[in-house]
Amino acid sequence: MFIDSHCHLNFKAFKKDLDQVLKTARDAGVSEIIIPGAKIDSSRKAIEIADKYTGTYAATGIHPHHAAEFGEYLNNNQKIAELKEKLKDLAVRKKTVAIGEIGLDHYQYSNYPPIAQDLRQLQLKLFGLQLDLAVELRKPVILHCRQAHEVMLGFLEKFLIDNRLSGVFHCFDGTPAQLEKVLSLGFYAGFDGNITYPDNFRLVETMSKTPLERLLLETDSPFLTPEPFRGSRNTPANLIHTAQFIAASLKMPVERLARLTSANAVQLFNLSMN
Numbered sequence: 541m542f543i544d545s546h547c548h549l550n551f552k553a554f555k556k557d558l559d560q561v562l563k564t565a566r567d568a569g570v571s572e573i574i575i576p577g578a579k580i581d582s583s584r585k586a587i588e589i590a591d592k593y594t595g596t597y598a599a600t601g602i603h604p605h606h607a608a609e610f611g612e613y614l615n616n617n618q619k620i621a622e623l624k625e626k627l628k629d630l631a632v633r634k635k636t637v638a639i640g641e642i643g644l645d646h647y648q649y650s651n652y653p654p655i656a657q658d659l660r661q662l663q664l665k666l667f668g669l670q671l672d673l674a675v676e677l678r679k680p681v682i683l684h685c686r687q688a689h690e691v692m693l694g695f696l697e698k699f700l701i702d703n704r705l706s707g708v709f710h711c712f713d714g715t716p717a718q719l720e721k722v723l724s725l726g727f728y729a730g731f732d733g734n735i736t737y738p739d740n741f742r743l744v745e746t747m748s749k750t751p752l753e754r755l756l757l758e759t760d761s762p763f764l765t766p767e768p769f770r771g772s773r774n775t776p777a778n779l780i781h782t783a784q785f786i787a788a789s790l791k792m793p794v795e796r797l798a799r800l801t802s803a804n805a806v807q808l809f810n811l812s813m814n
Contacts, residue, residue, distance in 0.1 A: 542783060542798050543572040543805040544776040546641075546682065546710050546730060546758035549596070550575050550585035553762035553773055562593055565776035569798070571595050572811060573776050576641040576682050576710075578603040583630045590635035597811065599638035599682050600630035601670050604645040607662040614665040624669055631677055637809040639674040640682025641710060642667055644695075647686045664695065671699055674707075680808050681707035683727070689714040693721050700725060706808060708756055711764070716746050723754055728808055730756040733766030733774060736785045744789050756808070757783055757801045 544565070548554075554561055565573065575590060576599040577583025583600035590598040602610065613619040631639060644663050646655050674681045685692045699705070708728040712719065722729060729750050735743050747755075757779055765774035766781040783801075787794040806812055 541572075541802050542568075542570045542757065542779050543574075543802045543811075544570050544759050544761075544779045545574050545708065545756045545805045545809070546576060546732070547573045547761045547776045548575065548578075548582075548763075549573065549589055549761070549776075550577065550582045551762060558589070561775050561777075562596075565779075566595070568777040568780050570776045570779050572597070572802070572805070574599055574637065574682075574805070574809060576638070577601050577630070578641060579606050579609075580626060580630070583627075587630060587633050587636060597635050597637045597809065598633065599640040600627065600633075600636050601640045601642040601682070602627070602666055603641050603684060604643055604663045604666065605649075607666045608659055610666060611662055614662055614669075620665075620669060624673060627670065627673055628677070631673060631679060636679070637811065638680045638682050638707070639670050639677075640707075641684045642670045642681060643684035643710075644688035644692045645684060645686045646688040646691070660691075664691075667692075667695070668699070671703070671705065675703045675705055680810075681705065683707055683709050684711075685709060685714070689718045693718065693725070696725055697721075708808065710758065711760055712746070713743060714746070716749055719746055719749060723751065728754045728756050728804060730758040731782070731786060732758045732760045733764040733770075733778060733782045736766040736782060737770065738767075747786065748789060752800050753804060755801055756804055757786070757797075 575586040586598035590596045613623040712729040761774040787797040
């Protein structure tokens, strides 16, 4: 049994053939899938899918890509409370198992506004609001972090002085030193299909330093398709290829990796109670 702990079945890429995608995943041995939200609407869609299909679960939250869209909320105390209530309504649903995908992103994407200081501050405000909600509801978090590891780790270190929080650094691509900090703060690390790319040997080395009890498998579908299907739409069934690559890198049977990482996902997201 494999668990895909990060798969965007709520995105348009799966609108036409979701039933078949899920059947193919089950046939491949992927029995459980967590679907993170990126905004309010995609969080609602994640819940809708989770309510319809056995073995699927939702995470709800606002991705840092969309922080600028919520500037009106984040700069007004009354509207901050309104936004938190909207998010809370989604987070308390029966099959919502985490707050996510949330975090910080300082990478300059071609179709996004410049990552100026004011946008970085909006990302931090949005991140902090959702961390507060996770603590309030005792939910784990699914963290997006791109080119912002030092800022995020510093923020989390201060936040955790007064709060208890669990979660995963989704698609971890930081340095071994940053991984060590992630682990010291009690978080898991998720690895995706990009670890199979020939030019990503550094990521393989970092992954190998992750304790097995803190390792999660992800696809990030429809993105980050592993070899040998790179360039096509990613699906949860492709988790098997990433798992086989990671198992070979760790010199262990893939069945053992499946068992360990699935147990990690069950523990982190409390899946046995859903």
